[in-house]
Amino acid sequence: MHERRTALDQLSRDLHGTPETRFEEHYAVEQLAARLAVAGFEVDKDVAGLPTAFTATHRGPSDGPTIAVLLEYDALPGIGHGCGHNLIAAGGLTAAVAAAAARPGHRGTLQVIGTPGEEGGGGKILMLERGVFQGVDAAVMFHPADRSLRARHALAASHLRIGFHGVAAHAAKAPWEGRSAAAGAQLFLTAVDSLRQFMPPTARVHGIVTRGGGAPNVVPDYTEVDIFVREATSTALDVLLPRVLAAADGAALATGTTVDHAETAPRYTERNNNMVMADRLAAYTVGLGLELEPPSEQHPAGSSDIGNVSLALPVIHPYLQICPRDTPGHSVRMREAARSQRAHDAVETMSTALAALVLDLLEDPRLLHEVRAEFQASTSVTAHGQEPR
Ligand SMILES: [Zn+2]
Ligand SMILES: [Zn+2]
Incomplete structure (x- = not known):
């Protein structure tokens, strides 16, 4: 022994x-x-x-x-x-x-x-x-x-990577030629917080900005948010997930950027x-x-x-x-x-x-x-x- x-x-x-x-x-x-x-x-x-x-x-x-x-x-x-x-x-x-x-x-x-x-x-x-x-x-x-x-x-969990694609430009000389991927990511995270009050209490949505741009004087053409979306069951997650993805689409629309998303791990x-x-x-x-x-x-x-x-x-x-x-x-x-x-x-x-x-x-x-x-x-x-x- x-x-x-x-x-x-x-x-x-x-x-x-x-x-x-x-x-x-x-x-x-x-x-x-x-x-x-x-x-x-x-x-x-x-x-x-x-x-x-x-x-x-x-x-x-x-x-x-x-x-x-x-x-x-x-x-x-x-x-x-x-x-x-x-x-x-x-x-x-x-x-x-x-x-x-x-x-x-x-x-x-x-x-x-x-x-x-x-x-x-x-x-x-x-x-x-x-x-x-x-x-x-x-x-x-x-x-x-x-x-x-x-x-x-x-909890059932989805591990999402959400990428915003903008247009790079000089941030002082010609910002109007750019479309900020950072603005897309920012608005998306704000939209998730606005949604939060109207999610079931069992939901958990939390994430970080993993890529935020290269330099403050360049309008970022790419940013990335890694976010986990969790719910009590897979069935409930299937209901919540499209709402979170719609927030990403909305943020892209509002900022003139485009968005793509992928799951970085199999869904739990x-x-x-x-x-x-x-x-x-x-x-x-x-x-x-x-x-x-x-x-x-x-x-x-x-x-x-x-x-x-x-x-x-x-x-x-x-x-x-x-x-x-x-x-x-x-x-x-x-x-x-x-x-x-x-x-x-x-x-x-x-x-x-x-x-x-x-x-x-x-x-x-x-x-x-x-x-x-x-x-x-x-x-x-x-x-x-x-x-x-
Ligand atoms: Zn462990
Ligand atoms: Zn662990």
């Missing part, structure tokens, strides 16, 4: 000290794959056309379900592991290796799926679209946070949490002295690429407290927490509970039946336009 903890800490701190951003996680994949191979998993790298995606498979001697443990390992540009994905990778790997070691003759298939590019890359969505999750009956993971929760809702859907699995996990963590709070409307929601997977198969994405409450995500404080003793104590507990859950899902057909029944009921509700929980 002590050895497993030492290995967990070493791997996690090694990844923390070697941050790699989306789709560049070559060192992390090398480390994870090597350890999984030693533990008897059959490793496939370069999955789904993504060089840093992988699967590692541990087949038992008899037929049964396929249960996956999902790993994330990308860091944030500039900050490093401010989202604590080093803990997801090391904790998830520890859980899978422990489960396989505890019951090498388990039913079915235990799979570790390495999912790169969570931070703005939508790696899981690409892997889902390319068939990696086909045949997976259920998938589990956890995410570090400032509190421990069984589940939390996540809302998250459908499987509470049968989440509650079973919570029962195990409580036994180990860790309470996972039940979901609440009060918990603030972000977005994640596991949303799309959660509409295709049962998943859980519980949260594990590694730092004081209200520590902001994606911050230097969160990054420092992600290599702390406290974090690794918590991850050790979580990985033990996850291993127990994974073995239950492999070995107990009644549990998996309940998991599937809840999944089917929840997705048929979503299909009729109501919000999943």
